[in-house]
Amino acid sequence: MTTSAGRTASRGRIDKRQAILDAAFIVFARRGYAQACVQEIAEEAGVAKPTVYNHLNDKETLFRHALTAVTDAVLAENLSVVERLRNPGPDLRATLEDVAYRLIRMCCTKRSRSLRWLTYAQVARFPDLIDLVLSRTSDQLCEALADRLARLSLSGHLRACDPATAAEQLLALITGPMEGRSRLGTRTASTAEMHAVATVAVDTFLRAYGAPENR
Amino acid sequence: MTTSAGRTASRGRIDKRQAILDAAFIVFARRGYAQACVQEIAEEAGVAKPTVYNHLNDKETLFRHALTAVTDAVLAENLSVVERLRNPGPDLRATLEDVAYRLIRMCCTKRSRSLRWLTYAQVARFPDLIDLVLSRTSDQLCEALADRLARLSLSGHLRACDPATAAEQLLALITGPMEGRSRLGTRTASTAEMHAVATVAVDTFLRAYGAPENR
DNA sequence: GGTGATTTGTACTTGCTGGTTCAATTTAGT
DNA sequence: ACTAAATTGAACCAGCAAGTACAAATCACC
Numbered sequence: 436m437t438t439s440a441g442r443t444a445s446r447g448r449i450d451k452r453q454a455i456l457d458a459a460f461i462v463f464a465r466r467g468y469a470q471a472c473v474q475e476i477a478e479e480a481g482v483a484k485p486t487v488y489n490h491l492n493d494k495e496t497l498f499r500h501a502l503t504a505v506t507d508a509v510l511a512e513n514l515s516v517v518e519r520l521r522n523p524g525p526d527l528r529a530t531l532e533d534v535a536y537r538l539i540r541m542c543c544t545k546r547s548r549s550l551r552w553l554t555y556a557q558v559a560r561f562p563d564l565i566d567l568v569l570s571r572t573s574d575q576l577c578e579a580l581a582d583r584l585a586r587l588s589l590s591g592h593l594r595a596c597d598p599a600t601a602a603e604q605l606l607a608l609i610t611g612p613m614e615g616r617s618r619l620g621t622r623t624a625s626t627a628e629m630h631a632v633a634t635v636a637v638d639t640f641l642r643a644y645g646a647p648e649n650r
Numbered sequence: 651m652t653t654s655a656g657r658t659a660s661r662g663r664i665d666k667r668q669a670i671l672d673a674a675f676i677v678f679a680r681r682g683y684a685q686a687c688v689q690e691i692a693e694e695a696g697v698a699k700p701t702v703y704n705h706l707n708d709k710e711t712l713f714r715h716a717l718t719a720v721t722d723a724v725l726a727e728n729l730s731v732v733e734r735l736r737n738p739g740p741d742l743r744a745t746l747e748d749v750a751y752r753l754i755r756m757c758c759t760k761r762s763r764s765l766r767w768l769t770y771a772q773v774a775r776f777p778d779l780i781d782l783v784l785s786r787t788s789d790q791l792c793e794a795l796a797d798r799l800a801r802l803s804l805s806g807h808l809r810a811c812d813p814a815t816a817a818e819q820l821l822a823l824i825t826g827p828m829e830g831r832s833r834l835g836t837r838t839a840s841t842a843e844m845h846a847v848a849t850v851a852v853d854t855f856l857r858a859y860g861a862p863e864n865r
Numbered sequence: 866g867g868t869g870a871t872t873t874g875t876a877c878t879t880g881c882t883g884g885t886t887c888a889a890t891t892t893a894g895t
Numbered sequence: 896a897c898t899a900a901a902t903t904g905a906a907c908c909a910g911c912a913a914g915t916a917c918a919a920a921t922c923a924c925c
Binding site: 699700 | 872
């Protein structure tokens with residue numbers, strides 16, 4: 436932790452910290468926490484092993500920093516997708532299908548899958564990471580979606596309902612089937628399959644929550 | 651469960667194989683695969699370390715056998731719950747809520763959670779286990795549920811629909827929210843919370859798939 | 866009681882990996 | 896060019912766990 440963010444005393448060469456964190460996530464995602472050895476991370480970052488320990492104290496902080504960084508990135512992407520519901524076009528169903536499809540694509544990203552997998556896999560060793568990752572992804576995403584659904588309900592596009600549970604269920608209808616179809620990320624789903632899941636999820640959602648004219 | 655099943659040539663003492671497998675699952679669930687040392691498994695089984703290697707060749711086969719055994723047990727329990735839909739009473743909604751609630755309770759079992767966690771956590775090391783566990787739990791459960799829903803559809807209790815997707819979505823509505831609420835099994839959900847999730851899941855399911863009089 | 870197979874305890878080898886040390890080298894800024 | 900910081904490569908230590916060897920003890924069965 437020589438110079439963290441302030442950046443007055445510049446590094447001897449370029450800033451290798453980011454390269455190390457990126458490499459750490461890649462290697463952790465490839466091997467898992469226990470199997471990932473620091474040597475491999477150093478090689479992936481194009482750096483010597485002691486340099487890794489210069490920037491991050493030990494393997495655990497390396498893991499935490501790498502994971503939180505990716506978590507923030509994934510959250511930002513997800514939120515930007517949900518934000519599309521702020522201006523629903525005349526065809527609500529089409530807009531929802533578009534959002535659902537984009538969310539599915541996000542969840543199938545290598546980065547997103549690795550993030551879910553790593554947090555789930557290390558729940559025994561780092562139980563607090565579950566809370567951090569889950570609150571910054573699922574919870575905030577659900578919250579944002581609930582906001583949009585509430586407005587849609589007020590404007591008469593959806594029937595009166597509890598927006599929080601509606602959001603929770605819509606997300607479940609989207610991510611649940613995809614998790615099974617993709618074998619927890621082992622199999623890569625086709626575009627057609629993702630479209631199909633999105634369509635059918637929105638269909639049941641609108642049957643349950645749509646205003647009579649959208650049902 | 652001293653002597654397992656057929657077992658003509660009885661072991662020197664009682665059959666310790668089952669005790670070892672049970673202990674293995676317990677310890678693997680407690681520590682994770684990498685952190686679980688064979689010594690601890692042996693102690694948990696009340697057995698010496700070399701005895702473990704007498705019955706199971708190495709740590710990997712130990713893991714595989716323990717996991718498949720638990721998989722089969724969990725599947726059997728889940729199937730027995732879905733079987734309750736074979737005789738739906740006059741109140742379909744109540745029956746569905748009962749089944750949903752029981753499934754939720756199953757999913758929150760320590761054994762069931764450990765099974766999901768272990769398979770997910772070791773996907774990098776044993777990718778084939780994902781297929782084995784998923785096909786014997788999610789897939790077969792979904793299949794059985796689809797069978798029951800198809801009959802309900804034919805008998806006019808549900809609207810005409812594709813039973814496979816209906817089952818997939820009902821399971822998603824049940825398990826998805828619970829996975830988030832329980833923080834991937836970190837937090838133990840209250841009975842009230844489980845009932846609430848079951849009720850609201852069945853409600854949206856019936857809004858989307860119920861026959862007009864059940865909607 | 867005898868016999869053969871199984872179990873047990875202990876100790877050992879082996880291999881791997883996290884983390885450190887250190888002298889030599891390279892780099893950035895002046 | 897000079898200095899101070901950062902980087903590098905290599906070696907090194909410590910700990911931990913998988914798997915094995917082996918002699919002593921124990922059990923099932925006759």
